[in-house]
Amino acid sequence: MAASSSSSSSYKPVLTVESINPHVPNVEYAVRGELSNRANDYANILAEGKGKERGLAFPSVVSANIGNPQQQPFLAQKPLTFWRQVAALTEYPALLDAKLPDDVFPRDVKDRARHILDDVGSVGAYSHSKGAASIRKHVAEFIQERDGHPSDPEMIYLTAGASAGVQLLLSILIAGPQVGVMIPIPQYPLYSAALAFYGAQPVRYFLDAHHDWAIDVDAMARQVDESRQKGIDVRACCVINPGNPTGSCLSRKNIEDILKMAHDKRLVVMADEVYQANIYQPDTLPFISFKKVLRDFEKDEATKNIASEVELVSFHSISKGVSGECGRRGGYFELTNISSDVEAQVYKMASVNLCPSLQGQIGVDLLVRPPRQGEPSYELWKHETQSIHETLEARSKKMAGKFNELEGIQCNEAQGALYLFPEITLPQKAIEAAQKEKRQPDLFYCLKMLDATGICVVPGSGFGKMPDLEQRKVFLRTTVLAKETDEFVERFGTFHKKFLEEYA
Structure with missing residues (x-):
């Protein structure tokens, strides 16, 4: 017989913050935290066409907080054609026998898909x-x-x-x-x-x-x-x-x-x-x-x-x-x-x-095992990969150069990866304003920038690089993936100058 229930049930939840694995509350992952959540809220507001109504002073969110190159619509790196062609055939092997032009599925794409399927049988297994x-x-x-x-x-x-x-x-x-x-x-x-x-x-x-x-x-x-x-x-x-x-x-x-x-x-x-x-x-x-x-x-x-x-x-x-x-x-x-x-x-x-x-x-x-020289897909693969690499390198150099032109910012040129990690000297009043809000100064700066520009980055403290309050120095990490690089550096520069003036 089922237990009776009433509106005055004494049931207590099994899962509470106090009862779950005690290590879980100690886990922090800064690239998807408060800043990212707020940026997502702003993106939703803009998508609904309510930016001006809600007082947003920017036309788009720039997601520079995470290395996610194909994120739509903010970064929008195009996938490599060879990859998606092979993936399509492995998902739907019937296409291997369809009479489609070679420019849709070149010979080496079909050969690769068949070789993979000979081993795995089905991507659903x-x-x-x-x-x-x-x-x-x-x-x-x-x-x-x-x-x-x-x-x-x-x-x-x-x-x-x-x-x-x-x-x-x-x-x-x-x-x-x-x-x-x-x-x-x-x-x-x-x-x-x-x-x-x-x-x-x-x-x-x-x-x-x-x-x-x-x-x-x-x-x-x-x-x-x-x-x-x-x-x-x-x-x-x-x-x-x-x-x-x-x-x-x-x-x-x-x-x-x-x-x-x-x-x-x-x-x-x-x-x-x-x-x-x-x-x-x-x-x-x-x-x-x-x-x-x-x-x-x-x-x-x-x-x-x-x-x-x-x-x-x-x-x-x-x-x-x-x-x-x-x-x-x-x-x-x-x-x-x-x-x-x-x-x-x-x-x-x-x-x-x-x-x-x-x-x-x-x-x-x-x-x-990318396409080899002489194979049908090689030239397109080479063009696409070189273009992406050159774009990333150019964005990295442009952003580092612009950072170093701004007062109080020093940024090493990237030797590799997809990021820059500039050092910023903050005014003392900005440090004090952050302390009043009980925030780290780097997070305070990054939140102010997100609110003013729509640019989402990650404070250095999220990577363990804590602010130096005595020297007034903080760090932030930005990706070099933003497709609107010129707009990024313009928005960032305008914000930084106003921030220094506000807290001078």
Whole structure:
């Protein structure tokens, strides 16, 4: 018999903020927070044609807070034709036998779709938990061609974006609240958020803003020692190269020193290399993978043991580069020098999630095996990818140049990735106004700018780079993806000048 109910029920909700996992309220993810929510509200108001009625002083929202290149209508990077053609055929294989012109589905597009379908069967079916075997084989070939060293497909896991891979590895690495993981400051907030969720200890190492965000490896080593003396079991070091949010690139010497330090201090290296195709100074600062540098140590008898002993996990993604396929959720990680017993546990945990998205996996295949010269799709693919890369580089340089023309702003030119991270000196009255609102000064500045211009960026504190109140210096991160770059810099410059006047 069903229990009776009445309007005076004494039922109390099971789920409250006090009863849920206590780590969840500690998780923060600044790129989608208060600023982003307000920007979305403004975008909805403008879409309804009520901007003037609601007092908005701008015609559009500029979403410069997140690296989401194909976001419509704000960024609107066009998808690569080859990718979408292959994806269409894998979604609806009947088109393979349809009598359509070759310019709709060129021969190499059909060949690629057939090859993928021969392995996966249907994009509606589960694949192997590590990902489709043929795609992992292609990833291994890509890595070997890139680095000049062998890669084992069985040590490659396809994932739902690099973020899923990072979280999977952290979930295995973190054995309790005493475990520490080194993260750069400033850092992409995935890392601090994941550590907060797993209840682990962030061990921060600081990048030098005034020397192209250089890494002081000796200081990192001291930080490991000091943290261990405090009882923190420091187990891993996360490195983002090219950098997010800094746009910096590591030299070979930087990478060598980090790997030597990791060997000396017994640290797993987690190399986030999702921006490896976004390089703007290839002659002086080309992308060099941690895997390549690690294996290159084999050439010298004095460092040979480093090559075979340092535990390395390398991550890549289809969300960045020139593809910008964020919504497909595709990525991979490669395990290097990880014990077979631990690899078995990684496989088990990957199996719990059954498999990553099949279209994400297909995206990885297209990332690592683009059209080759002489194939029907090559010329269009080359034109599209070069155009995107040149556009991103030009926007980056233009925005950095305009920032540096403004009073109180200093901005390093991006060496890679999709971001700029300018430093801003605020008037003391602005600091005091922020304190009255009980906000960080960088968030105060960013909210004022959003309200005045529709530009949405992320305060530096969201990446762990806290305001220096004594020097009155704050940071913010902006993407270089806005299609209205000229309008962006004009709106930003106008706002900044008025802000300085208002709080002078």
